[in-house]
Amino acid sequence: MEDTTDHLDFLGDLVNLPEAYYGFIYHYYRAEVYRETNWRNRLDTTTNWSIVVTAAMLSFAFSNFTAPHSLILVNYLLVWFFLYVESRRFRYYWLLRERTRIIEKQLLSQIFSAKAIKPDVNKWKEKLSDSFKNLNVPMSRLESVAWRLRRNYLLIIPVVFASWLAKVHMSPFPAETLDEFFRNARVWFFPGNIVFTGFLLTVIASFVIAFYIPQKSEHSDLP
Secondary structure: OHHHHHHHHHHHHHHOOOHHHHHHHHHHHHHHHHHHHHHHHHHHHHHHHHHHHHHHHHHHHHHOOOOOOHHHHHHHHHHHHHHHHHHHHHHHHHHHHHHHHHHHHHHHHHHHOOOOOOOOOOHHHHHHHHHHHOOOOOOOHHHHHHHHHHHHHHHHHHHHHHHHHHHHHHOOOOOOOHHHHHHHOOEOOEOHHHHHHHHHHHHHHHHHHHHHOOOOOOOOOOO
Protein backbone atom coordinates (compact mmCIF):
# COMPACT_ATOMS: atom_id res chain seq x y z
CA MET A 1 0.00 0.00 0.00
CA GLU A 2 2.90 2.29 0.78
CA ASP A 3 4.44 1.66 -2.66
CA THR A 4 1.14 2.52 -4.34
CA THR A 5 0.90 5.76 -2.37
CA ASP A 6 4.47 6.70 -3.31
CA HIS A 7 3.71 6.01 -6.96
CA LEU A 8 0.60 8.18 -6.86
CA ASP A 9 2.53 10.92 -5.10
CA PHE A 10 5.15 10.76 -7.84
CA LEU A 11 2.49 11.14 -10.55
CA GLY A 12 0.83 13.88 -8.54
CA ASP A 13 4.07 15.80 -8.41
CA LEU A 14 4.31 15.57 -12.19
CA VAL A 15 0.77 16.84 -12.64
CA ASN A 16 1.45 19.84 -10.43
CA LEU A 17 4.53 20.90 -12.38
CA PRO A 18 4.30 24.09 -14.49
CA GLU A 19 3.35 23.71 -18.14
CA ALA A 20 6.67 25.23 -19.22
CA TYR A 21 8.44 22.38 -17.43
CA TYR A 22 6.60 19.80 -19.54
CA GLY A 23 7.45 21.72 -22.68
CA PHE A 24 11.11 21.84 -21.76
CA ILE A 25 11.30 18.10 -21.03
CA TYR A 26 9.42 17.30 -24.24
CA HIS A 27 11.67 19.40 -26.46
CA TYR A 28 14.82 18.27 -24.69
CA TYR A 29 13.94 14.58 -25.04
CA ARG A 30 13.01 15.01 -28.69
CA ALA A 31 16.27 16.86 -29.39
CA GLU A 32 18.35 14.18 -27.69
CA VAL A 33 16.60 11.41 -29.63
CA TYR A 34 17.27 13.32 -32.86
CA ARG A 35 20.94 13.75 -32.02
CA GLU A 36 21.19 10.09 -31.01
CA THR A 37 19.66 9.00 -34.33
CA ASN A 38 22.00 11.31 -36.23
CA TRP A 39 25.09 9.84 -34.59
CA ARG A 40 23.69 6.34 -35.11
CA ASN A 41 23.49 7.01 -38.84
CA ARG A 42 27.09 8.20 -38.79
CA LEU A 43 28.12 4.82 -37.39
CA ASP A 44 26.44 3.11 -40.33
CA THR A 45 28.21 5.44 -42.76
CA THR A 46 31.73 4.50 -41.66
CA THR A 47 30.87 0.81 -41.56
CA ASN A 48 29.41 0.97 -45.06
CA TRP A 49 32.46 2.82 -46.37
CA SER A 50 34.76 0.23 -44.84
CA ILE A 51 32.86 -2.61 -46.52
CA VAL A 52 32.58 -0.85 -49.88
CA VAL A 53 36.25 0.16 -49.99
CA THR A 54 37.35 -3.35 -48.99
CA ALA A 55 35.17 -4.99 -51.63
CA ALA A 56 36.37 -2.60 -54.34
CA MET A 57 40.07 -2.90 -53.56
CA LEU A 58 39.98 -6.68 -53.19
CA SER A 59 38.09 -7.02 -56.46
CA PHE A 60 40.67 -4.88 -58.23
CA ALA A 61 43.61 -6.68 -56.61
CA PHE A 62 42.43 -10.15 -57.66
CA SER A 63 41.09 -9.18 -61.08
CA ASN A 64 44.47 -7.69 -62.07
CA PHE A 65 47.33 -10.15 -61.71
CA THR A 66 49.88 -7.32 -61.90
CA ALA A 67 48.27 -5.40 -59.03
CA PRO A 68 50.69 -5.38 -56.08
CA HIS A 69 49.74 -6.94 -52.77
CA SER A 70 50.57 -3.62 -51.12
CA LEU A 71 47.18 -2.46 -52.40
CA ILE A 72 45.57 -4.76 -49.84
CA LEU A 73 47.87 -3.37 -47.16
CA VAL A 74 46.59 0.11 -48.01
CA ASN A 75 43.07 -1.26 -47.74
CA TYR A 76 43.92 -2.65 -44.30
CA LEU A 77 45.15 0.76 -43.15
CA LEU A 78 41.94 2.33 -44.43
CA VAL A 79 39.89 -0.19 -42.45
CA TRP A 80 41.71 0.84 -39.28
CA PHE A 81 41.18 4.49 -40.16
CA PHE A 82 37.43 3.90 -40.52
CA LEU A 83 37.50 1.97 -37.24
CA TYR A 84 39.17 4.93 -35.51
CA VAL A 85 36.62 7.39 -36.87
CA GLU A 86 33.71 5.12 -36.01
CA SER A 87 34.94 4.52 -32.47
CA ARG A 88 35.07 8.29 -31.88
CA ARG A 89 31.53 8.63 -33.18
CA PHE A 90 30.40 5.71 -31.05
CA ARG A 91 31.51 7.43 -27.84
CA TYR A 92 29.29 10.43 -28.53
CA TYR A 93 26.44 8.21 -29.65
CA TRP A 94 26.74 6.24 -26.42
CA LEU A 95 26.65 9.45 -24.35
CA LEU A 96 23.50 10.72 -26.05
CA ARG A 97 21.87 7.32 -25.85
CA GLU A 98 22.57 7.12 -22.13
CA ARG A 99 20.81 10.44 -21.59
CA THR A 100 17.70 9.37 -23.46
CA ARG A 101 17.68 6.05 -21.63
CA ILE A 102 17.83 7.85 -18.28
CA ILE A 103 14.62 9.69 -19.14
CA GLU A 104 12.98 6.55 -20.48
CA LYS A 105 13.89 4.30 -17.56
CA GLN A 106 13.63 6.76 -14.68
CA LEU A 107 10.77 9.00 -15.81
CA LEU A 108 8.69 7.52 -18.62
CA SER A 109 8.69 4.01 -17.18
CA GLN A 110 7.20 5.42 -13.97
CA ILE A 111 4.48 7.27 -15.84
CA PHE A 112 3.42 4.30 -17.98
CA SER A 113 3.95 1.57 -15.41
CA ALA A 114 0.84 -0.37 -14.39
CA LYS A 115 2.59 -1.64 -11.29
CA ALA A 116 3.23 0.21 -8.09
CA ILE A 117 6.93 1.04 -8.17
CA LYS A 118 8.54 3.05 -5.44
CA PRO A 119 10.15 5.88 -7.39
CA ASP A 120 13.13 8.03 -6.62
CA VAL A 121 11.78 11.35 -7.84
CA ASN A 122 15.12 13.07 -8.25
CA LYS A 123 17.18 10.11 -9.45
CA TRP A 124 16.82 10.82 -13.18
CA LYS A 125 17.47 14.53 -12.61
CA GLU A 126 20.67 13.78 -10.72
CA LYS A 127 21.92 11.42 -13.43
CA LEU A 128 21.26 13.95 -16.18
CA SER A 129 22.86 16.70 -14.12
CA ASP A 130 25.99 14.59 -13.62
CA SER A 131 26.11 13.90 -17.36
CA PHE A 132 25.95 17.61 -18.17
CA LYS A 133 28.53 18.57 -15.56
CA ASN A 134 31.02 15.94 -16.71
CA LEU A 135 32.60 17.28 -19.90
CA ASN A 136 34.41 14.00 -20.60
CA VAL A 137 32.68 11.05 -22.24
CA PRO A 138 32.66 8.22 -19.64
CA MET A 139 33.49 5.58 -22.26
CA SER A 140 37.22 5.42 -23.01
CA ARG A 141 38.58 5.49 -26.56
CA LEU A 142 39.97 1.98 -26.23
CA GLU A 143 36.64 0.65 -24.96
CA SER A 144 34.83 2.22 -27.91
CA VAL A 145 37.33 0.59 -30.29
CA ALA A 146 36.61 -2.75 -28.62
CA TRP A 147 32.86 -2.24 -29.10
CA ARG A 148 33.20 -1.50 -32.82
CA LEU A 149 35.59 -4.40 -33.33
CA ARG A 150 33.17 -6.88 -31.81
CA ARG A 151 30.16 -5.48 -33.63
CA ASN A 152 31.59 -5.08 -37.14
CA TYR A 153 35.30 -4.96 -37.78
CA LEU A 154 36.29 -8.41 -36.56
CA LEU A 155 34.36 -9.64 -39.58
CA ILE A 156 36.31 -7.39 -41.94
CA ILE A 157 39.89 -7.58 -40.64
CA PRO A 158 40.33 -11.40 -40.98
CA VAL A 159 38.90 -11.23 -44.51
CA VAL A 160 41.47 -8.60 -45.49
CA PHE A 161 44.28 -10.62 -43.90
CA ALA A 162 43.25 -13.86 -45.63
CA SER A 163 42.95 -12.01 -48.95
CA TRP A 164 46.44 -10.59 -48.52
CA LEU A 165 47.84 -14.07 -47.84
CA ALA A 166 46.18 -15.37 -51.00
CA LYS A 167 47.45 -12.46 -53.07
CA VAL A 168 51.02 -12.83 -51.81
CA HIS A 169 50.88 -16.56 -52.50
CA MET A 170 49.88 -15.96 -56.13
CA SER A 171 51.87 -12.93 -57.25
CA PRO A 172 54.17 -11.76 -58.61
CA PHE A 173 54.83 -15.49 -59.02
CA PRO A 174 53.33 -18.56 -57.30
CA ALA A 175 55.07 -19.24 -54.00
CA GLU A 176 55.83 -22.90 -53.32
CA THR A 177 58.07 -22.42 -50.30
CA LEU A 178 58.07 -20.14 -47.28
CA ASP A 179 61.10 -18.26 -48.59
CA GLU A 180 59.30 -17.57 -51.86
CA PHE A 181 56.24 -16.41 -49.93
CA PHE A 182 58.33 -13.95 -47.92
CA ARG A 183 60.01 -12.80 -51.13
CA ASN A 184 56.60 -12.03 -52.60
CA ALA A 185 55.57 -10.27 -49.38
CA ARG A 186 58.43 -7.77 -49.57
CA VAL A 187 57.33 -4.12 -49.64
CA TRP A 188 59.97 -1.62 -50.80
CA PHE A 189 62.93 -2.12 -48.44
CA PHE A 190 60.90 -3.97 -45.80
CA PRO A 191 61.60 -7.74 -45.79
CA GLY A 192 58.62 -10.00 -46.34
CA ASN A 193 58.92 -11.72 -42.98
CA ILE A 194 58.75 -8.33 -41.22
CA VAL A 195 55.67 -7.33 -43.24
CA PHE A 196 53.96 -10.64 -42.50
CA THR A 197 54.80 -10.51 -38.78
CA GLY A 198 53.59 -6.93 -38.45
CA PHE A 199 50.34 -7.71 -40.25
CA LEU A 200 49.72 -10.82 -38.15
CA LEU A 201 50.44 -9.00 -34.88
CA THR A 202 47.93 -6.25 -35.66
CA VAL A 203 45.27 -8.87 -36.43
CA ILE A 204 45.98 -10.62 -33.11
CA ALA A 205 45.94 -7.24 -31.35
CA SER A 206 42.48 -6.52 -32.74
CA PHE A 207 41.14 -9.71 -31.14
CA VAL A 208 42.89 -8.93 -27.85
CA ILE A 209 41.40 -5.43 -27.78
CA ALA A 210 37.95 -6.75 -28.69
CA PHE A 211 37.70 -9.42 -26.00
CA TYR A 212 40.08 -8.46 -23.19
CA ILE A 213 39.51 -4.73 -22.75
CA PRO A 214 37.33 -4.18 -19.63
CA GLN A 215 33.83 -3.05 -20.57
CA LYS A 216 32.07 -0.52 -18.33
CA SER A 217 28.89 -0.54 -20.39
CA GLU A 218 26.99 -3.83 -20.56
CA HIS A 219 23.99 -2.84 -22.67
CA SER A 220 23.14 -5.62 -25.11
CA ASP A 221 21.13 -3.39 -27.44
CA LEU A 222 24.02 -1.14 -28.46
CA PRO A 223 24.60 -1.24 -32.23
